[in-house]
Amino acid sequence: MTEAEGAIVAALDRIKMNEDIELAHRYMAGQADAAGLMRGSRSLSHLTEEELGAFHDAYLELLARFARGPEDASPDARPVHLRWFAVPAE
Template sequence: MKDDAEPVILDDPGRIKALSHPLRRRILHRLRVHGPATSTTIGEVLGANTGTTSYHLRQLEKHGFIEEVPERSGGRERWWRPAGQRDLRMPPPEALAPQDRPVLAELLRAGHAEDMEILARLPAGYEREPAWARLSRGFAHMTEEGLAAFFEDYVALLHRHAHGPEDAPPGARPLHIRLFSLPADET
């Protein structure tokens, strides 16, 4: 599932809002981890009725996060998959109108909460499967331009080694991979 497309900046408040919804985030995660599914199968796994999952799937499709799998869909049964492994990036807050910035803040809050849940599972995951729970903590002095170049190299490296559920080789597993940087001289 390689994708050499340009990064997609989430600067449309409608797209940000679509991605902020908790059930939509769970649906998208489910599709990324387990591959194509129908509203019925997603609803069963996530404990939601088919009407609800159908609505949220249509919202994700409307904003380009998922797409129908035409070769598997037929009649009333529609199969869905992520719309590709794309490089989705947050806009700087000042790129949004002031009234739209709370939507971006909510998306960042939701992502942070998910990241904290993943981080809380790290010690047990590392003890159970150290070959799969890799970690590195780094520290460096960089310029703003150097950090931007490092980030682009990281994204390219991730795309070079990544596979989607439909093209993953035998033995591949879905992994949470995170990179963040924060200035160390701020309190």
């Protein structure tokens, strides 16, 4: 990856993170009115790099299992943002 490409990737990552932060604020502000469509979880685990990779792969499999576009969704389904990321605790 060139330096220019790296700068573009970094800028896109910042845009995505700002969106994730906004979603977190919406989560905190809207839980009472969400009618069951806001859920969250926090956890701390001690994983090896390989275990984290397996966790990530299992998450992607779970996303694929539940993935559907509006044409395949139930009439009462709503679009829902789903996010996951891991950050070292140290």
